């Protein structure tokens with residue numbers, strides 16, 4: 337596909353944007369008492385209320401035309417059938433296979449039934465998790481394992497860490513799971529201070545087993561283990577790996593049976609459902625891990641089969657494009673009103689920005705439109721006392737997704753009602769805003785003089801008409817969290833398909849890696865740096881001076 341600007345629906349949306357310029361969401365609600373009902377839809381334990389958007393029936397009709405014209409139906413079929421939709425790496429994209437229903441027994445990709453591989457790995461995980469929790473697996477001095485440190489970065493870290501944290505209420509007793517990612521030695525140093533080598537297992541998660549940060553931290557962990565009582569022959573009792581590069585993991589000292597496979601058809605940022613999710617399974621047990629997979633599968637089925645007009649990832653993806661490309665929104669905020677889900681924006685940030693941070697169309701031409709937005713956010717209500725000011729009165733349009741459960745995990749006092757009220761009041765305030773007349777009246781009512789009103793009222797004006805979605809679920813469970821993350825995965829795919837880009841490669845990351853190695857070599861040698869830019873030369877000099 338070429339540029340989406342060539343699509344008829346895109347051109348019609350460009351015209352339609354002008355028609356909508358003077359339409360306020362408040363008037364859309366006033367004109368249609370059924371608006372909320374009409375623009376609410378459900379799937380996989382989630383209700384999406386998308387009524388607070390700058391959209392009417394025509395907008396939504398044109399957005400549906402857009403996804404159809406962009407070939408989403410074919411793209412979905414391609415993904416679910418294992419076609420090589422990652423064209424630049426000539427790979428299938430099959431995170432959906434990792435959570436396929438037990439009722440499906442085959443998904444043939446390039447002559448291999450990938451479901452067999454997936455299921456045998458799940459069985460291997462089951463065994464490992466059971467051995468750890470039952471106490472059958474013991475450390476080198478015969479003690480029970482109390483801690484697992486997961487070492488990985490990027491997709492081999494964020495997803496599992498965020499989901500493990502989100503599922504805190506489901507944690508099994510006995511084993512505490514920690515995560516190390518950063519090459520900054522402070523990360524691993526801090527975690528090693530918490531644990532005992534006799535009772536700790538390290539899980540090294542790296543699809544390639546070639547990532548600098550992960551290998552450096554894995555080596556540091558092994559050195560620490562060896563210098564604190566462990567011997568080389570004990571390494572296999574305390575180290576396991578998740579990787580598609582078995583040879584490198586064996587060379588590290590892992591026993592073959594402690595290496596969990598993954599495959600090139602799983603992208604890093606989509607891999608938490610594979611054995612990369614092992615730390616999650618250890619933290620919450622395999623039963624909950626299966627629930628997580630099942631929730632994601634429910635969303636997959638919804639995405640695959642529901643009409644686009646009722647399809648959550650399609651609606652959210654298309655509305656996102658409406659704001660990014662037709663309203664110049666540069667960012668998109670995710671605000672979970674759930675303490676355990678507070679790190680979710682970071683995972684979706686990686687998922688979306690690594691997937692859709694692209695400037696080249698599938699056919700190799702440069703894009704003519706904006707693509708993936710900056711994804712950011714954080715937990716409500718904390719953000720209300722920080723960056724929400726910009727959401728309400730800043731000059732930028734920031735579409736927001738509010739995510740909130742109906743029931744809390746920790747019901748104390750009026751906390752949950754207050755949390756819920758705050759969530760609703762934010763989306764309401766973003767939509768209704770405050771007019772100059774309202775601000776003036778407020779000041780008048782509080783006894784301000786005319787001069788004071790004239791001076792202050794303009795500052796109290798809140799433009800309103802700012803869009804948001806609200807995602808509601810009964811409770812944050814493994815299944816609903818699985819479905820939620822799958823929803824965002826598919827939303828990303830919908831947008832990538834509309835823009836005509838490959839959401840599944842990440843060549844941009846490579847340049848930083850290559851240059852990082854080059855500079856490192858310069859820091860630790862007497863190389864001639866005169867060909868480098870003056871700034872980099874000076875910074876290298878500063879580093880070397882500090883070492884001498």
Ligand SMILES: O=P(O)(O)OC[C@H]1O[C@H](O)[C@H](O)[C@@H](O)[C@@H]1O
Nearest residue numbers: 490491492542543544547604845
């Ligand atoms: O799992 P690994 O091979 O160690 O890769 C870890 C990460 O490396 C890179 O930064 C990629 O861009 C990520 O997508 C990947 O998840």
